[in-house]
Amino acid sequence: MDKITPSRRSANMRAIRSKDTKPELIVRKTLRAVGLSGYRLHRKDLPGRPDITFIGRKKAIFVHGCFWHGHDCREGNRRPKSRQGYWLPKISGNQARDARHQQELASRGWDVLIVWDCETRSSDLVSKLISFMNSRLGHETHSSSEN
Numbered sequence: 001m002d003k004i005t006p007s008r009r010s011a012n013m014r015a016i017r018s019k020d021t022k023p024e025l026i027v028r029k030t031l032r033a034v035g036l037s038g039y040r041l042h043r044k045d046l047p048g049r050p051d052i053t054f055i056g057r058k059k060a061i062f063v064h065g066c067f068w069h070g071h072d073c074r075e076g077n078r079r080p081k082s083r084q085g086y087w088l089p090k091i092s093g094n095q096a097r098d099a100r101h102q103q104e105l106a107s108r109g110w111d112v113l114i115v116w117d118c119e120t121r122s123s124d125l126v127s128k129l130i131s132f133m134n135s136r137l138g139h140e141t142h143s144s145s146e147n
Contacts, residue, residue, distance in 0.1 A: 024051050024063040026120040027129070034126060036133055046110075048101030058110045059133060062098070066117045070095045073118045111135065 019042055031039065031052070039052045046053065050060035066076035070091045080087040102112045113132040119125055 019051065021063065021065070023065070023115070023117045023120040027061065027063050027115050027125070028052065030125055030129060034130060036129070047104035047108075048098070050105070050112075054133070057133070059113070060105055060110050061113045061115060061129075061132075063115045063120070064098070064117065067091075068094060069098060069116075071116045071118065073116065075118060076116075 028039075031037070036054075038056075039054050041052060042049050043053050043055075046060065048062065051063045052061040053059065064071065066073050067078060068091065070076055098114075102114075105112050111132070113129075115125070115128070119128065
């Protein structure tokens, strides 16, 4: 049973943003701090509308919320207590869609990096971003499940 009213739940859900989220802003700030600028945001012409793209390098970065995209960290493993019949297939569908978009980008010659919300609070974020940007075009998806 949900502990808040349907109208309050609706207001909470409306407040969740799909772009310019706090984790995304942290990644963008980190990229600028290490001298990696010249990226483009939310390219509609690319599968999945990557959050950050470096067009000339064919590098795409997605910043995923752990809960919404089913990361295997503590937040991502948290399962809703109400409406599981809706939320569990929704999260699984998000994961399938993400995998499909990553594959489509790879088939177009793009390298893809997934940065999880939990990783934006890690001191390893800088090295992860630099390593990805310095890697040769390998048509791989770079992701980690570390917390």
